[in-house]
Amino acid sequence: ACLRGHGAPWTFSTCESRNMQATPQTEGEEVKLIFELLDADHSGKIDVDELKRVLLSLSSWDEKQVEALIDQFDKNKDGELSIVEFWSWVNGHDGRSTENYRPALLDMAVAENKRKISETEERLAAFRDRKAAEDAKAAAEAQRQLEREQGLRLSRDAFVKEKMEAGFSKKVAEELYSKCDQDRDGEVNHQDIGRLVSDTLATLDQVKATYQKGIQREAEEVSWSEDWKAEVSKLLKKRGFKEEEEGLKYHTTNASGEEIAIREILKDKTATLESKYFPISLHLEASNVTVADCDDKGLGQLVDTFLAWDKDGDGTVSADELKDVLQHVNPKFTEVTLAKMMGEIDVNGDGVIDIQEFVSWLSGENLKKKKMKKKAKEEQDAKICFTLHRKRSDEAKDQKKLDAFMSAMSSDVKDFCIAKKLELSCGTVNAGSNANCSACGARHSWVCHGCGFVSFFKNCVNDCDTSSYGWFCISGKCPKKKCGCKKKPDFWQRSGFTSSMEKVSLDVEHLSNARSSS
Numbered sequence: 073a074c075l076r077g078h079g080a081p082w083t084f085s086t087c088e089s090r091n092m093q094a095t096p097q098t099e100g101e102e103v104k105l106i107f108e109l110l111d112a113d114h115s116g117k118i119d120v121d122e123l124k125r126v127l128l129s130l131s132s133w134d135e136k137q138v139e140a141l142i143d144q145f146d147k148n149k150d151g152e153l154s155i156v157e158f159w160s161w162v163n164g165h166d167g168r169s170t171e172n173y174r175p176a177l178l179d180m181a182v183a184e185n186k187r188k189i190s191e192t193e194e195r196l197a198a199f200r201d202r203k204a205a206e207d208a209k210a211a212a213e214a215q216r217q218l219e220r221e222q223g224l225r226l227s228r229d230a231f232v233k234e235k236m237e238a239g240f241s242k243k244v245a246e247e248l249y250s251k252c253d254q255d256r257d258g259e260v261n262h263q264d265i266g267r268l269v270s271d272t273l274a275t276l277d278q279v280k281a282t283y284q285k286g287i288q289r290e291a292e293e294v295s296w297s298e299d300w301k302a303e304v305s306k307l308l309k310k311r312g313f314k315e316e317e318e319g320l321k322y323h324t325t326n327a328s329g330e331e332i333a334i335r336e337i338l339k340d341k342t343a344t345l346e347s348k349y350f351p352i353s354l355h356l357e358a359s360n361v362t363v364a365d366c367d368d369k370g371l372g373q374l375v376d377t378f379l380a381w382d383k384d385g386d387g388t389v390s391a392d393e394l395k396d397v398l399q400h401v402n403p404k405f406t407e408v409t410l411a412k413m414m415g416e417i418d419v420n421g422d423g424v425i426d427i428q429e430f431v432s433w434l435s436g437e438n439l440k441k442k443k444m445k446k447k448a449k450e451e452q453d454a455k456i457c458f459t460l461h462r463k464r465s466d467e468a469k470d471q472k473k474l475d476a477f478m479s480a481m482s483s484d485v486k487d488f489c490i491a492k493k494l495e496l497s498c499g500t501v502n503a504g505s506n507a508n509c510s511a512c513g514a515r516h517s518w519v520c521h522g523c524g525f526v527s528f529f530k531n532c533v534n535d536c537d538t539s540s541y542g543w544f545c546i547s548g549k550c551p552k553k554k555c556g557c558k559k560k561p562d563f564w565q566r567s568g569f570t571s572s573m574e575k576v577s578l579d580v581e582h583l584s585n586a587r588s589s590s
Contacts (some may be wrong), residue, residue, distance in 0.1 A: 092184045099163070104180055107158050109181040117152035126180070132172045178499075216259070224262040228253070231260055238400040239377035248272065248282070273402045276400030276413055283377060283434055287370035356376065368459075375459045378430045378577075385579025386422035427577045431456060450566040454525075457569040458534060460576045461524035465541050468580045478521045480583040481571055482544045483520055488526070488570040489546060494556055497547045504539040514548030517556055519570050526568040528557035533564045 096102045110118045125132040133408035145161045164170040219225035252260045252268040381389045398405045417425050417433040468477035489496040500511040522536030
């Protein structure tokens with residue numbers, strides 16, 4: 073009745089526990105308890121087999137006595153004892169003594185009743201624990217859903233996407249997520265993110281170092297020759313570090329798998345390639361990464377970070393854009409922090425961050441003030457321009473605006489030719505499928521719209537696939553005198569960019585608008 077009559081899933085257990093007492097208090101309770109002990113199938117009657125099951129366990133009973141009992145007290149002769157008929161027998165209403173069986177049956181019934189009570193209490197406790205766990209789980213899920221709706225809980229994909237939109241590389245964003253999702257439940261909430269920010273992104277130096285991780289080269293293994301000490305010094309100098317600099321992490325592993333400090337090996341004047349140190353592999357990770365040291369992947373990420381900061385695509389990062397980035401990196405950063413970072417990056421103080429200033433800050437170099445040799449400066453700028461142009465070319469392809477992009481970039485070729493003293497005799501924009509110019513029927517000097525660099529050879533100096541981007545014909549034939557084909561390809565790789573870094577910093581829409589207004 074408790075189970076079916078009230079609907080609440082716990083009512084049966086509660087009622088059952090409440091109505092069951094270990095020791096009966098009245099004669100009626102005693103009889104009922106003994107009856108329930110014998111009524112194994114809970115039919116409300118006791119047959120001969122049920123009587124035998126219990127009574128034969130008592131030494132004073134045999135099968136004939138049990139059958140005689142049924143025959144005597146089964147008044148309606150249905151072969152079973154009802155509760156009334158049983159009452160007459162168990163209480164000795166026929167005048168006979170019940171001492172040889174009633175106390176023993178009562179003890180058995182009480183013991184069985186205690187077992188049932190204990191079992192019921194265990195079931196009830198288990199149910200309550202399960203119910204509490206389910207309630208807690210439901211409450212936790214409700215809280216998680218509320219956090220999702222409020223933007224305070226993010227999935228792995230959403231977290232990584234948000235960090236990449238703030239300019240972090242995918243690898244770094246995934247590493248940040250791994251640090252953040254400590255319980256590995258596939259989501260992070262504001263508390264997880266708060267701990268991450270406190271541990272990893274609390275200061276501007278930490279933020280800068282985290283961005284730098286995305287542009288660093290992968291750890292490289294180096295095998296050494298007999299002149300290994302000179303090679304170590306050369307490699308460190310190439311990286312821009314002094315051997316004793318604390319900021320450089322030296323990590324080496326020898327043939328036995330032991331880690332050895334390079335600093336100690338360099339001090340060992342007896343060390344040779346046959347010593348215990350070798351063969352070794354050297355892994356270098358710099359605190360600052362120069363543009364010259366970036367591989368294509370790292371340089372691409374450096375530019376991607378700038379483009380992610382430049383939300384409106386105008387080629388510069390304003391204070392508001394920087395503020396938006398910092399809020400996604402660390403919501404606790406204040407206006408004071410913003411002003412400090414802006415002042416640190418905006419070297420010329422014009423209120424915006426251009427690509428050169430951004431690269432200077434992230435690489436640890438001041439590209440505008442640093443005194444560099446002309447060749448090194450050209451190589452550095454060429455890398456940035458190449459990467460920017462390739463990003464814009466791909467952007468134009470995706471937006472189906474490649475023709476407009478090519479026209480906009482071709483508008484600078486005339487000034488480039490004047491500056492480089494090149495003869496511009498054609499000036500036709502060609503589709504990538506054209507092996508020769510559609511106007512002059514040939515191709516000698518031309519500009520690749522995949523990278524924006526001039527070439528005087530069959531292939532692009534930067535190995536671009538011109539079939540995907542198209543090209544601009546400067547001249548179909550070699551003018552013989554002072555032609556650019558007389559110079560080596562590496563010259564044009566560093567000085568052959570036909571536009572400007574400022575212009576190629578603009579997104580395709582801004583480039584098209586600038587072209588239209590001119």
